[in-house]
């Protein structure tokens with residue numbers, strides 16, 4: 725491997741690095757709900773692509789809500805157990 729002959733100055737290093745920043749994704753608008761979507765992808769908000777439903781967004785949403793509810797109940801049970809332990813320690 726070749727070795728650099730001279731060190732790069734701060735300014736030349738920074739000049740080169742000025743082009744390293746990432747550019748934002750090129751978003752288009754959903755034809756149905758006008759939300760920003762990536763081109764050639766189904767809309768994550770309404771599940772439509774090229775004028776027809778391709779994703780069951782409502783089913784996904786329901787599943788997600790059920791998952792959250794289950795997690796909340798689990799956390800509540802944990803809290804109860806903690807409280808019981810604390811009470812036992814006090815007595």
Ligand SMILES: [Zn+2]
Pocket residue numbers: 754755756757758759767768769770771772
């Ligand atoms: Zn949409």
